[in-house]
Amino acid sequence: LTKDAKMQVWKAFLAKVGVKVVPAGQTETGAFGEDLVEKLADRDINGRQIKNATRTASSLARSRNEPLSFTHLLETLDAMDEFTAEFKAMSL
Numbered sequence: 001l002t003k004d005a006k007m008q009v010w011k012a013f014l015a016k017v018g019v020k021v022v023p024a025g026q027t028e029t030g031a032f033g034e035d036l037v038e039k040l041a042d043r044d045i046n047g048r049q050i051k052n053a054t055r056t057a058s059s060l061a062r063s064r065n066e067p068l069s070f071t072h073l074l075e076t077l078d079a080m081d082e083f084t085a086e087f088k089a090m091s092l
Helices: 003-016 034-041 047-063 070-091
Strands: none
Touching: 003 034, 003 047, 034 070, 047 070
């Protein structure tokens, strides 16, 4: 996916878990700025992985009784990267 396509996918799945995306620099409680979505879109993942990451991060936030944040998404994406790296290392 292109970066723009990934941004659209991120926005769609964030909307499904109740997160609004606002223009960069604008603040709104519980919303993500476009700049954060752009950082997420920089990651080398596909649409299915974006869906899974959003759902996992949302579940993580709920389990901690916290609103979904950018930190939850980064934690989830980093865990996915770590798992992939370990899996590839085991396959060698």
